[in-house]
Amino acid sequence: MSNIYVPRKAPHQRITKETQSELELNLDGSGKTNIKTPIGLLDHMLELFVFHGFFDLNLMVKGDTHIDIHHTNEDVGIVLGQAFKKVLGDKVGIKRFGSGFAPMEDTLGHSVVDISGRGHFRINYLTVPSDKSEDGYTHKYLEHFMESFAKQLGANIIINVSNPTGSTADLHTIMETVFKSLGLALDQATQIDPRRKEVPSTKGIID
Numbered sequence: 617m618s619n620i621y622v623p624r625k626a627p628h629q630r631i632t633k634e635t636q637s638e639l640e641l642n643l644d645g646s647g648k649t650n651i652k653t654p655i656g657l658l659d660h661m662l663e664l665f666v667f668h669g670f671f672d673l674n675l676m677v678k679g680d681t682h683i684d685i686h687h688t689n690e691d692v693g694i695v696l697g698q699a700f701k702k703v704l705g706d707k708v709g710i711k712r713f714g715s716g717f718a719p720m721e722d723t724l725g726h727s728v729v730d731i732s733g734r735g736h737f738r739i740n741y742l743t744v745p746s747d748k749s750e751d752g753y754t755h756k757y758l759e760h761f762m763e764s765f766a767k768q769l770g771a772n773i774i775i776n777v778s779n780p781t782g783s784t785a786d787l788h789t790i791m792e793t794v795f796k797s798l799g800l801a802l803d804q805a806t807q808i809d810p811r812r813k814e815v816p817s818t819k820g821i822i823d
């Protein structure tokens with residue numbers, strides 16, 4: 617394996633005039649977390665993501681939440697995407713593709729990931745989510761977070777959320793299915809396939 621980070625873990629930090637973020641990420645962890653951002657709902661969701669993805673993540677973030685959570689929410693997505701990209705290195709031997717399903721009551725989240733180098737995010741709702749916020753968080757923030765994460769990681773991420781009963785699921789439930797299924801998908805996509813001795817692209821490079 618030619619990754620410069622072996623074992624696949626590294627610290628990462630990002631300081632802007634709006635937020636200060638410091639983290640340590642281990643791709644091959646056991647699901648341990650120590651996460652403290654100013655957005656409690658996001659902390660909870662990231663704990664689920666890391667636990668089910670078998671990563672380890674220490675993440676400390678301070679932000680200008682006296683304005684609102686916009687910058688902080690976006691920047692947590694950015695710094696996390698940067699960290700995953702960093703520890704993946706040249707991506708030799710990784711599976712590259714992954715998918716995961718996570719149900720919660722009547723809601724089903726399905727995440728599909730391709731670590732292609734092309735950052736793109738789409739979420740499709742079979743049932744339109746409620747506009748109601750939970751502690752100031754809305755599905756628009758969820759989408760902005762994921763878009764920032766996908767762009768920085770250089771991954772194509774598509775998430776489908778369905779609720780066949782047609783009832784409007786609350787944001788907490790939707791987010792649980794999204795973050796858990798994404799953890800499962802990204803665990804798969806970042807795993808090393810011993811049959812793959814090279815960068816998993818016919819182009820010979822994923823940057």
Ligand SMILES: [Mn+2]
Nearest residue numbers: 660788789792
């Ligand atoms: Mn919960």
